[in-house]
Amino acid sequence: MxxxxxxxxxxxxxxxxxxxxxxxxxxxxxxxxxxxxxxxxxxxxxxxxxxxxxxxxxxxxxxxxxxxxxxxxxxxxxxxxxxxxxxxxxxxxxxxxxxxxxxxxxxxxxxxxxxxxxxxxxxxxxxxxxxxxxxDFHAITCANNMIAALLDNYQYQNRKNDKGLERIVWRRVLDVNDRSLRQIVTGLGGTGNGIPTEAGFDITTASEIMALLCLATDLDDLLARIERIVLGFRFDKTPFTVKDLGVAEAITVLLKDxxxxxxxxxxxxxxxxxxxxxxxxxxxxxxxxxxxxxxxxxxxxxxxxxxxxxxxxxxxxxxxxxxxxxxxxxxxxxxxxxxxxxxxxxxxxxxxxxxxxxxxxxxxxxxxxxxxxxxxxxxxxxxxxxxxxxxxxxxxxxxxxxxxxxxxxxxxxxxxxxxxxxxxxxxxxxxxxxxxNPSKPINFAYDLEDSIGTKIEKIAKRVYKAGEVTFSQTVENKIKSYTKNGWANLPICIAKTQYSFSDDPKRVNAPEGFSLHIRDIVIQAGAGFIVAIAGEIMRMPGLPEDPQAYRIKLVDGEIEGLS
The missing domain is CATH 3.40.50.300 (P-loop containing nucleotide triphosphate hydrolases)
Structure with missing residues (x-):
């Protein structure tokens, strides 16, 4: 040899x-x-x-x-x-x-x-x-978390009047797999540190800023999308957006490059x-x-x-x-x-x-x-x-x-x-x-005019070959709210495991006739779609037992372990 x-x-x-x-x-x-x-x-x-x-x-x-x-x-x-x-x-x-x-x-x-x-x-x-x-990822992380900080400040400054929000839906992000940050409490340590609030982190790739930047066509479109981001809901159940917060142009500045x-x-x-x-x-x-x-x-x-x-x-x-x-x-x-x-x-x-x-x-x-x-x-x-x-x-x-x-x-x-x-x-x-034999015009899985529930069902049954789709009560309530707020005609982005057509990563090959459970939906009006969360999928991953970080190092000034 x-x-x-x-x-x-x-x-x-x-x-x-x-x-x-x-x-x-x-x-x-x-x-x-x-x-x-x-x-x-x-x-x-x-x-x-x-x-x-x-x-x-x-x-x-x-x-x-x-x-x-x-x-x-x-x-x-x-x-x-x-x-x-x-x-x-x-x-x-x-x-x-x-x-x-x-x-x-x-x-x-x-x-x-x-x-x-x-x-x-x-x-x-x-x-x-x-x-x-x-x-780019750092800019997106910064823009996302700047919104979070400004929103928390808005809540703090309006804590004694009726301008505050009943519910915040905007989460912080970090480009690190960190399961410990999925659910946290912010604002602890006295009133000088803000208002104690349940919060959490997603990974940066799940940020709506990431999604809308990837769908924007120019700076003007980017600004318009940032303005439409829903941050929370007032006590009268109406949505509160980045435009309402008054900081869309400042966030756009962070993303100009x-x-x-x-x-x-x-x-x-x-x-x-x-x-x-x-x-x-x-x-x-x-x-x-x-x-x-x-x-x-x-x-x-x-x-x-x-x-x-x-x-x-x-x-x-x-x-x-x-x-x-x-x-x-x-x-x-x-x-x-x-x-x-x-x-x-x-x-x-x-x-x-x-x-x-x-x-x-x-x-x-x-x-x-x-x-x-x-x-x-x-x-x-x-x-x-x-x-x-x-x-x-x-x-x-x-x-x-x-x-x-x-x-x-x-x-x-x-x-x-x-x-x-x-x-x-x-x-x-x-x-x-x-x-x-080039591809034909796209035959979409659903029509935008379909209801939110129908669009989810069409994807699940046509693409995944599910037998039925079940919705949690939370999802049922949100569908009504989203429809009332004019978001029913948005496309659907289903978040689910990558290891199966179903929402169960252990069901390999080509399962069919199963039940797909939608446990939550999230409005991303800036990106221009609704995220439907199926099964146990997490928007902040955790690290494996043996993370690759253990093998990444500098040797004589050269990086090893990136493969």
Whole structure:
């Protein structure tokens, strides 16, 4: 066996360090952006003014959505596939950019260790992207908590009159997984420290500020959305908003830089826009509208991702982001691994790397559900298989033949190990589908005119295949209140586990006929949707028993443990 054969495959951070990055001004110039107009954050990151969005060019660009089967805990490589798709398309001569979400520090120091792709399909500089990047998350956290402080002050200053609020619904946020902050009491220690109040923290990715920034189209729209944020309710049950508080312009000032998308590059120096980062299990799971449009303004193809399985990110991408913006994907890529299929076939998570064709075949029910869902939305589907070293030809061959029988395109993605060359087959398959069988107009899961309850039921029954939906009394009461306040026509964003079509993470594969329980709903009038919370999903995650933070360290000035 040669030295090359036994050589250990380099880690993500090693590949990142070895990559020859171009100055960010050169990356900008390659897509027609004047280097004098960029706002650099060091040598390899920059923000781009919104003036470079061109609606006419957007109409000529091909948007590709990347989603996935229901993932196992380690994920299925959706971001790797998104980056690889852009590399593969560029490799075959198509001018392509990738548009992604920014990583959250919570998962990076918790379970994942990094979220900038992997292997030779990364966005760079990966260590900076995974950490503080350009400060967007900090700006969002600050804006969110500034509102909280100003609201608490409003309550304190009006504690002796009738201008105070009966109920506050605005929560603080932090970009850290911290279960101890889910439910807290503020204002303790005497009247000089405020009014004792039950409060709590969500993770920054669940902040309405994050959601509305990712859906805003410009600064004026951002201001208007901030004004509409509901902070609480007066004693007469009417909503109290940021506009009522009188601080919308001040909060917009805190976000004047954060609204601009971030330009970086891939391992092969191709264009990458990374902006915003809502989770798909507790928010809408898509990068910013501004970044997507910016990428489409200067590229023939743009690859973007939506978080977790298609029942979460892709549904919200189509029913919320596309509905509100008019964007329409030309094709949808569904990422799959044999490991995820075996998990859905009944294999324990720790055993999914072992050969088990029977379990993989059983788990194909999950892939079929995702394929059919996307087809029902009108999408033309490509199944992208992320091959791992433990995969065998028999299982891979069976999966490819099965996809053919199901009438969907199939491609093996080797972008992790060989970059654009290894993703060329996927790139060719995407072009083939776009040119010969592009997606149809979106068939939304519900109509905006449907009642709040009906919209939730349509998502649950059509996408999740639930048999019934039950609502807590709290939800029933809020539906009446939200309808009275004029919010009934807003889209729905369901927060639920990413590990199952149901609200029970242990119900794998393709369950149907189950009962989905909606225990609460939250108005996010600024973002422009209603969050329906299903099952035991938490908007502030906790840390695992063995968090990745234990492995993140500086060695001779270099970061280790971000993978």
């Amino acid at each position: 040669s030295d090359q054969q036994v050589k250990k495959f380099p880690s993500d951070i090693e590949i990142s360090r070895a990559a020859k990055l171009l100055p960010i001004a050169k990356i900008a110039a390659n897509i027609g952006i004047d280097p004098e107009d960029i706002i650099p954050y060091g040598k390899y990151k920059a923000k781009i003014p919104l003036s470079y969005i061109n609606e006419d060019k957007i109409k000529e660009s091909n948007l590709i959505l990347v989603t996935a089967v229901t993932p196992n805990k380690a994920g299925v490589g959706k971001t790797v596939t998104s980056v690889a798709s852009s590399l593969g398309l560029n490799y075959i001569g198509k001018k392509t950019a990738v548009a992604l979400r920014e990583p959250s520090l919570g998962p990076c120091f918790g379970m994942k260790g990094g979220a900038a792709g992997g292997g030779y399909s990364q966005v760079l500089p990966m260590d900076e992207i995974n950490l503080h990047f350009t400060g 954060a609204i601009m998308p971030n330009l970086v590059q891939t391992t092969e120096n191709t264009t990458a826009f990374i902006h915003g980062g809502p989770f798909a299990n507790i928010a809408h799971g898509c990068n910013s509208v501004i970044a997507t449009k910016m990428a489409m303004s200067s590229n023939e193809y743009v690859v973007t991702e939506a978080g977790f399985g298609s029942d979460l990110g892709a549904e919200k991408f189509l029913d919320i982001k596309c509905r509100l913006t008019g964007l329409t994907p030309k094709a949808t890529v569904i990422v799959v691994t044999t490991g995820a299929l075996k998990l859905h076939g009944g294999v324990a998570d720790g055993e999914i790397s072992k050969p088990n064709k029977e379990a993989m075949i059983t788990g194909l029910g999950n892939l079929r559900r995702h394929i059919n869902n996307m087809k029902e939305f009108g999408q033309s589907v490509i199944v992208s298989f992320n091959r791992h070293k433990h995969d065998n030809d028999d299982e891979v061959g069976y999966l490819e033949n099965w996809c053919g029988e199901e009438g969907v395109a199939f491609a093996i993605n080797n972008g992790f190990t060989t970059g654009g060359e290894g993703a060329a087959a996927l790139g060719k398959k995407i072009v083939e589908v776009v040119e010969n």
